[in-house]
Amino acid sequence: MSRDKSNMRVPEDYFNKRKNDFLHFANGDEDMLDMSKDAPVLASLGKRDGFLLPEDYFVNLDLRKDKRIVKQIRPQNWIIYAAAACVLCLFGYFGLTQIDSTTAPSEFLVELESKEDIEKAYEFLIRELDGFTNEELMYEDVFADFLLEEENITDTNLETIINELSDEFQIEDFEDIF
């Protein structure tokens, strides 16, 4: 036992032990409250939250995840529309979609002059998204990865970028996909 000047006594090693208790309390995982006393109404509700889920939500989420993510990643900026247009053009070239394109891809790219044309092509891709397999969509990533590196896309440098795109990829690069 130890004592101070006022003759009051504390148990041996009291302060060291208490310090450890306080530190343990501050750093340990215990809460600072007793729910039944400090929050009886909340405690009476238990852990219920009232949330319900659509039937098979996670099963369906699993099935659609790739397409949802690809769909959302694409429209970062409107150069992505150009990527989609290239994809559609190539799909058209191989006769895989209903796009009426008798134009060779390289010519098609040169003809992409207006934002509206590109947007229209992109809208088609999004509308028909479910008709594409994941492999086909991953094929689109080839363009997307290339394009996502391009940060400063403006209307004025779009033409240059489209030209670069057509130089970057050859039809032969995609033949094994089909």
Add this chain to the structure above:
Amino acid sequence: MIDNGDKEILRLISAGSMEAGFNTLVQDYQEKLYWQIRRMVVIHADADDVLQNTFIKVYKNILKFEGQAQLSTWLHRIAINESISFLKSKKRKRTEDIGGIQFEKKLVEDKYFDHDEALLTLQKAIYTLPEKQRAVFTMRYYDEVPYKEMAEIMGGSVGSLKASYHHAVKKVEEYLKTHVSYV
């Protein structure tokens, strides 16, 4: 220690099998992340959107994940940040929701909510908490996330998170006492 499932995900991704690795990641984490997000944003359709945004962010950044934190910690951090951003952007877009009237209306209309009066009041009580405090409250109260893990997800010290949870519980309790009719 890195979980074996996480190891496999990271191995697949670093070996270039991005699609396979990402598929496994989504399968393993979609439910946990969904519930964390749902408890923050409450409405199912909003949780669905935020979950999607979370996975998009993960997909875009997984190659930058350096393994300094656990994969699960990193994923939960993204989910929490996405939820907070969503709530803040919603707050910016709408005029002031005095008394949570708009929130209550939306919740009442949500067909994926059990319309028990006490649970509706509980959600309204949680809705009064600031975003970060809401995250602390839901993680601790519903999922019993250890404070140490919470500190890694949220940042801050164990002590400050404990204090935040303490205040959150007090506020929720106070709201319930004045709004739940059977008390």
